[in-house]
Amino acid sequence: MPLTGTREMFARAYKEGYAVGAFNVNNMEIIQGIMAAAAEERAPLILQVSAGARKYAGQAYIRKLIEAALIEDDLPVALHLDHGQDFEICKSCIDGGFSSVMIDGSHLSFEENIALTKRVVEYAHDKGVDVEAELGRLAGVEDDVSSEHSIYTDPDQAVEFVQRTGCDSLAIAIGTSHGAYKFAGEAKLDFDRLEKITNMLPNFPIVLHGSSSVPQEFVKMANEFGGEIGSASGVPEELLRKAATFGVCKINIDTDIRLAMTAVIRKYLAENPTHFDPRQYLKPAREAVKNMVQHKIKNVLGCSNKI
Template identity: 35%
Template sequence: MPLVTLSEVLAAKDQYCAVGAFSTYDLYTAQGIIQGAERANLPVIAMVGGPVLARPGNEYIGKILVELAEKAAVPVVVFLDHAKDFGVCLRAMKMGFSAVMIDGSHLSFEENISLTSKVVEAARCLGVSVEGELGALAGIEDGEEVKNSKMTDPQRVSEFIAATGVDALAVSIGNAHGLYNGEPNLNFDILKECEGQSKIPLVLHGGTGLTKNQFALAVEHGIKKINIGTEVKKAYIEAFIATHQHKPNSYDMIGVPQACKEAVSDLVYEKLRFFDSDWRKSI
């Protein structure tokens, strides 16, 4: 199965379903993500964060992921997540990534359009999909007033899409990276307005910790890609600790990583099936 772009995967899906996107950190998370997708027989998006790729030596993670994706039995998008500058996006594209996210949410609206458009122009030449972001994800530590101020303005969605030519758009509706303190408060009214203004797929970041009902409502109202990062790390580390503690004196560098890979695979399998069709049971 060839490596595919984000546009190809999202266009092939039913109108009312989403594709899971999972953060990748090493060989075992990469293998676990693809293995989980193959078990589910569903496409998957394997992400490498811009800050991860920027670290010295970490380009090998990207290269390994591209190679694994090219050999996978299901469609795999190799995706650069939350890149803040053009250079990192170009680097990922040249490495064979099939999609990139340029995050200009920290900039003014005009500057965000300018940066995102530059990435889109380069990506078009290389056959790569681009995700942009409008609005900004608040931190877990932010209060409700701050979170509200960072949410996506639905009235600017169509203008941003037309000006940049992005293939998908990440929106902010009260979602956040990391673990939520209590149940997250998502503004589905804003999501509904964004859906009405957008002719391209919408993306939800900060998926770890959302309830099944919240995921289901998100998919019902236009979300086509859902990012899971912290939950991947949690599954990996918990499997590492449990397996090591079972035989702490063995320092099992074969069994422990395999257990971590299986934990990630199980997580991906369950999430992909839920986002694809099982979400309907939670409405």
């Protein structure tokens, strides 16, 4: 099955009150685990590639791995660039066969962000590729994206931004953050702000970045077998499920996959000190990815049986 865009995915998600999972991929095992989960759940997927993943695995390698995955499983899958930092990166991915790209101009002024996003939109739409943009800024660190402070999205600016750029979806800041250390105290999302943006942009897909929940069983497992992850905490899953009923059509999940893989590998190597074949520890790691993603699809995103 060929890659699909996100427009039709999001139209149905918005109408039926669920979100599509956007899972970051870095290697074969992660892709296989995600695909296996979605195949069992009959769920649409967005596989997204960050700048760090492009440096680590190479854009062509990841593209071909996903092509192979689509031969195995007949699923609607979008291949998405996560946090494209400039026009050139977006152009490279568009020309390289991605079906969706994100241009992240959130570090720029409002007018500069509009100009950059509009340029990407014009190039992408000419090639049949969808564009996600970002307005507002998330705190935290993920690959090459980092910010010490959050800047929540202004609803009035969001409307103007969408109208002037023609972007297909918009990532907003309402309290989520990148990485494993999201909240020092009680986790809160600004649902009043989200509802206002949704009401002002009816039927327009909203995106939440930094939406891993950091399951504490994997934090505990990693630490038990030599890790030093500390007081990591994420976005409670019930808040993410609620967000999907407020026009959020795409929820990004990366840290939870990293955490599950690393914890399982640490445990396996500690319990099997004589093993050195990567296939031995990557097999349970792949299964951990599958189980994590399947749980998210069924219980958080609500997108099981949506194809």
